[in-house]
Amino acid sequence: MNSHVETFDYVVFGATGDLTMRKLLPALYHRFRDGQIPADSRIIGTARSKLSHDEFRERAEKALGRFVKGDALDAETARRFLGMVFYASVNGAEADSTWPNLLELFGDDRQDKIRVFYLATSPGLYGAICQNLSDKGLVTDRSRVVLEKPIGHDLASARKVNDDVGKVFPENRVFRIDHYLGKETVQNLIALRFANPVFERLWSADAIDHVQITAAETVGVEGRGDYYDHSGALRDMIQNHLLQVMCLVAMEPPGTLGADDVRNEKLKVLRALKPIRPADVDHVAVRGQYGRGRTGDGIVPAYLEELGEGRQSNTETYVALRAEVHTWRWGKVPFFLRSGKRLPAKVSEVVIQFRETPWSIFPSQLQANRLILRLQPEEGIQLSIMNKDPAMDSMALRPANIDVAFEKAFSTRYPDAYERLLMDTVRGDPVLFMRRDEVEAAWTWVEPILDSWRERPDTLRHYSAGTWGPDQARHLLGSNRQWHEDM
Ligand SMILES: NC(=O)C1=CN([C@@H]2O[C@H](COP(=O)(O)OP(=O)(O)OC[C@H]3O[C@@H](n4cnc5c(N)ncnc54)[C@H](OP(=O)(O)O)[C@@H]3O)[C@@H](O)[C@H]2O)C=CC1
Ligand SMILES: O=C1O[C@H](COP(=O)(O)O)[C@@H](O)[C@H](O)[C@H]1O
Numbered sequence: 001m002n003s004h005v006e007t008f009d010y011v012v013f014g015a016t017g018d019l020t021m022r023k024l025l026p027a028l029y030h031r032f033r034d035g036q037i038p039a040d041s042r043i044i045g046t047a048r049s050k051l052s053h054d055e056f057r058e059r060a061e062k063a064l065g066r067f068v069k070g071d072a073l074d075a076e077t078a079r080r081f082l083g084m085v086f087y088a089s090v091n092g093a094e095a096d097s098t099w100p101n102l103l104e105l106f107g108d109d110r111q112d113k114i115r116v117f118y119l120a121t122s123p124g125l126y127g128a129i130c131q132n133l134s135d136k137g138l139v140t141d142r143s144r145v146v147l148e149k150p151i152g153h154d155l156a157s158a159r160k161v162n163d164d165v166g167k168v169f170p171e172n173r174v175f176r177i178d179h180y181l182g183k184e185t186v187q188n189l190i191a192l193r194f195a196n197p198v199f200e201r202l203w204s205a206d207a208i209d210h211v212q213i214t215a216a217e218t219v220g221v222e223g224r225g226d227y228y229d230h231s232g233a234l235r236d237m238i239q240n241h242l243l244q245v246m247c248l249v250a251m252e253p254p255g256t257l258g259a260d261d262v263r264n265e266k267l268k269v270l271r272a273l274k275p276i277r278p279a280d281v282d283h284v285a286v287r288g289q290y291g292r293g294r295t296g297d298g299i300v301p302a303y304l305e306e307l308g309e310g311r312q313s314n315t316e317t318y319v320a321l322r323a324e325v326h327t328w329r330w331g332k333v334p335f336f337l338r339s340g341k342r343l344p345a346k347v348s349e350v351v352i353q354f355r356e357t358p359w360s361i362f363p364s365q366l367q368a369n370r371l372i373l374r375l376q377p378e379e380g381i382q383l384s385i386m387n388k389d390p391a392m393d394s395m396a397l398r399p400a401n402i403d404v405a406f407e408k409a410f411s412t413r414y415p416d417a418y419e420r421l422l423m424d425t426v427r428g429d430p431v432l433f434m435r436r437d438e439v440e441a442a443w444t445w446v447e448p449i450l451d452s453w454r455e456r457p458d459t460l461r462h463y464s465a466g467t468w469g470p471d472q473a474r475h476l477l478g479s480n481r482q483w484h485e486d487m
Contacts, residue, residue: 002031002034002036003036004035004036004037005036005037005038005423005426005427006038006114006426007038007041007113007114008041008042008114008115008116008426009041009044009106009109009113009114009115009116010028010042010044010118010426011116011117011118012024012043012044012045012118012120013046013047013090013092013117013119013129014120014121015045015046015047015056015120016045016049016051016056016059017047017121018223019120019148020045020120021059021060021066021067022063022067023067023179023416024118024120024418025043025063025064025067025085026063026067026416026418027416027418027419027421027422028043028081028422029064029072029073029077029078029081030072031422031423032077032080032081033072033077037084039084041084042084042085042086042105043084043086044085044102044105045085045086045087045088046090046092046102047089047090048090048091048098049089050089051087053085053087055087056086057082057085060085061078061082064078064081086105088101088102088104088105089101090102092121092125092129092132093121093128093129093132094128094132095132095135095136099132099136102136103136103138106138111140111142112140112141113142114143114144114426114428115138115139115142115144116144116426117130117138117139117143117144117145118145118146118148118422119147119148123148123149123152123161126147126161126164127160127161127163127164127165130145130164130165130167130168130169131167131168133168134168143169143173144169144174144175144425145165145168145169145174146175146176146425147161147165147174147175147177149177150235150239151434151439152439153230153231153235154443154450155440155443155447158439158440158443159440162174162436162439162440166436171436172430173428175421175424175425175430175433176433176434176435176436176439177433178240178241178244178433178434179417179418179421180240180241180242180244180245180348180375181417181421181432181433181434182416182417182419182420182421182432183375183376184414184415185373185379186244186245186248186375187432188373189245189249189373190248192381193249193253194253199371200253202354204329205330205331205332205333207354207355208333208352208354208355209333209353209354209355209356209368209481210333210334210335210336210481211246211249211250211333211336211350211351212337212351212483212484213245213246213249213335213336213337213338213349213350213351214337214338214339214347214348214351215237215241215242215339215347215348216339216340216343216344216345216346216347216468217340217341217342218295218296218343218345218346219341219346220290220300220303220317220341220342220465221306221307221317221341222306225306225308228317229307229313231315232315232316232317232319233316233317233318233319233339233340233341234287234316234449235450236339237339238319238321238337238339238446239442239443239446240434240442242337242339243270243442243445243446244266244434244438245350245375246269246323246325246335247266247269247270247438248266249335249350249352250269250325250327250329250330251265251266251268251269252327252329253265257431258431259429259430259433260435262431263430263431263434263435263438266438267435267438267441268327269327270441270442270445271441272325272326272327273323273324273325273326273445274323274324274326275445276445276448276449277448278448278451278452281449281452281453281459282452282459283322284321284322284323284476285320285449285452285453286318286319286321286461286469286470286472286476287319287453287461287470288316288317288318288319288340288461288463288472288473289304289313289315289316289317289461289462289463290317290318290340290341290464291303291462291463291464293342293463293465293466293467294464295344295465296466300342300465300466301465303315303341303342314453314460316453316460317342318338318339318340318341318469318470319338319339320336320337320338320469320473320476321336321337321449321476322334323335323336323337338483340463340469342465342466343466343468344468345487346376346377347374347376347377347487348374348375348376349372349484350372350373350375351370351371351372351373352370352371352373353368353370353481354368354369354371355368356368362396362397363395364395364396364397364398367399369383369384369386370383370484371383371384372384372484379405379407379414380403380404380405380406381403381404381406382402382403382404383401383402384399384400385400385401385402386398386399387399387400420432421433468483468485
C-alpha cells in the first residue's frame, strides 16, 4: 500500500506536450485514485499556448481516456482529479508579461507547501525557466525542480544545464529523471543482489563470463523524429537508461539505501569504466540505422522515410557496445549493452551468463547457467539449469528453467515508472534520480564514441526493420558468445 504524500503544488512546464499527456497526467491520476494524493493538492499546467483552465482540463481528460489502461479510469474519480488541475499560459523562457498568469495562482499561498517544478520542455530552456522562477519569487525553501532527459547533448552542454539550474536550486533539490530507475524491476535488481546471498556470492568475474543488457523496441521514431534525429540511440537510451541499469548490476553493496550511499556506488562504476580511446571505438561500438523491413505489422518504412521526404541522416537507431568495469570484482568481464528501434521484440532485460563448469563428467553437452532478469514486459526472473533427463536411463542431461513470473507471484498491477518517480519528487527522496556527477561521468564515457562517429559517417551500418540489428553486432561478442534473442 503506497503511503500518503503531503499536499503539494505540481507545476508542469510543457504541459500541452506529449510527455505530460502520455505519462505525467496518467501517473498522477493513478496515484490520486490510489488515495496517495491529498485532495487539496494542485496540478498546474503551463505552456505558451493560450488556454483556459477548462480547455486544459478537456485536453487532460482526453489524455486520461487514451492513456489510462484497463478499468482504472472511472468517471467520478476522473472528475475529482480534474478538479485539482489548473492552467497558466506562461513563456517560461522569457521574463515577460505572461508570468502574472502563474503568479496569480499562488497569490499569498502558504510558503511551506511543497512546490514541484517539472520541466518537460526542451532542455535548452531549463536554465532560463529556473532563473525566471527565482526572479519572480516562486522558489521557496520547500521547492524542487525535476529535469527531464536529455540533460545536455554532450558533456559541455550537460555541465552548462547543471550550472544554470544549480544557480537557483541546490543539488539536493534537483531531480534528474531517468524513468528506467522508476521501473519496479530495475529497483528489484538491488533486492535480488543484496537480499539474496545465493546470487551475490557468485556475482563477480569468478563465476560470470559476461553480462548483456538489452532494451529493444519494435516501434520506429514515430512522431519524435525531430528530437530523435538530433539525439540517436546512444544519447537517447545508452548514456542514461542502460548505463544506469549497468550501475545497479555492477555496483558494490551500498552502506544503506540512502540516496547518496546508492548514488556514490553507481558513480564508482561509471568512473571505473575502461575509457574508450578513439582507436578502440570500432572494436567496442557498433551503430546502425533501420531500412524498410517486415515486422509483425507488415512492411514498415525506413528511418529516412519516417523522417520525411528528401531527409538525409547519419543518426543511429541501433547501438551495441562492449564495456568493462575495471574493479577487483569485475576484472575484464565484458558488459554488452544494446538498444535499438524496429527490432523484432519489445523487451528490456539483463542476462547474466555464468561460466562453464571447469570439467564435465556427463555424456551430454553442458549449457552454462544463465540468469535472465526480465525488466519488461512479462517481468520476472529465469534461471537456466542442467537437469537429468527423466526420459533416459543414462545420465543424459537437459536444460530447464526455474521461472518466477512476478505478475503471478505478487498478483498486483505493475505501476508505470513515472508514478513512483513523481511521488518521490514530492517526498523529496532523490535515490531514484541521477546526481549531477553521475550524468557527467556517463557523458565523459560515451563522448569519445560520439566524437568518432561524427567524424566517421562510414561507421553507420544498415539493418532491415524487424531484424536484430547489423551483423557487426554479433562479432562484438566474439566467436564463443551469442546475444540472447530467443524471446
Ligand atoms: N515524449 C516523451 O516520450 C519523452 C520526452 N522526454 C523529454 O521531455 C521533454 C518534453 O518532451 P515532449 O513532451 O515530447 O515535447 P513536446 O514537443 O511534445 O512538448 C513541448 C512542450 O513545451 C512547451 N513549450 C515550448 N516552449 C516553451 C516555452 N518557452 N515556455 C513554456 N512552455 C514551452 C510546449 O507548449 P507551447 O508550444 O504551447 O509553449 C509543449 O507543451 C523533452 O525534454 C523530451 O526530451 C523524455 C522522455 C520521453
Ligand atoms: O527515454 C526513452 O525511452 C523510451 C523507451 O522506454 P520504455 O520504458 O518503453 O523502454 C524510448 O522509446 C524513447 O525513445 C526514449 O526517449
